[in-house]
Amino acid sequence: MENFHDLLVNRRSIRKYTDELLSPDEVKLILEAALMSPAGKRQNPWQFVVVEDKEVLEKLSYAKEHGSGPIKGAALAVVVICDPRVDTWVEDGSIASMLIQAQCADLGLGSCWIHIRNRYTANGQSSEDAVRSILDIPYEWQVLSIISIGHKNEERKPFDTDKLQWEKVHIGKW
Template sequence: MDNFHELLLNRRSIRKYTDQKVDPEDVRLILESALTAPSSKGARSWQFIVVEDREMLDHLSGCKSNYAASMSTAPLAVVVTADITKSEAWIEDASVAASFMQLQVAALGLGSCWVEVRDRYRDDGEPAEDYVRQALGIPEEFGVLCIITIGHKNEERRPIDPAKLQWEKVHIGKWRNEQ
């Protein structure tokens, strides 16, 4: 997509993917986008784990009881972690990197979905972070923010309608209660 504004309107969360693998060159571009992300004090506290193994993706989909469905068809997922001892802004660092990846994915015409891991739980009470950390051997000092599922879209999502944007949430000059 050439036009950035058009890209923003067309990026929607995709939770159903085809079987087609993501081209390795596209995977590289997606990871590169994460590595270009700004971070607090330039700490670059993030680290990313690329998962393409079907069995592991299925296992990771069990990290929480709901809203992990996009993992069951995704051919690719990037687990977004950051070193909590390196930056008090690790959540922000990791969030920006995750968002950059979602935009790069959209620019490639692929789909993605953010699966929240931090502060989410399985039905048995186990924190999703511990489950993912254990499955992938992630060190204890790394927080696991989310998993970005990625693949070729297998569902149609309507673009965002600019006429429906919540402009009332934008205050000009100072906070105003009346809109």
């Protein structure tokens, strides 16, 4: 990607992936992005579980009734887990999730944020509990998101910067 603005214009959620695996260098860059995320008071309340095993990815793809399907076809998923005793954990985990996605975009990889917190499986179980039991995550940790990642197998249009919602921007006061 030539510059950061180009990256933002071209970044779209990608939910379909080829079978190609990520290289070790790509995985390292993605995890470095996660670990360099800014966090309130530098408390870094996040932990990341990296999943490449196809069977586990498939199990995770049922963690929600709707919207978790992309995990099944992903080459890899990064599960973002946080310590809720840190009062900025949602913000900190969200920033880490987004920087993982930005790094993926810079590498030309597709990714999608799969939301887990406050969501439910098809049979009414909390999505967090479903993910906790699949990955042996201790109960006291919260599962915020799963970022599904892979080589793109769909095209998405870039943003049209002439059609941004400028009406949401207030100058000086509301």
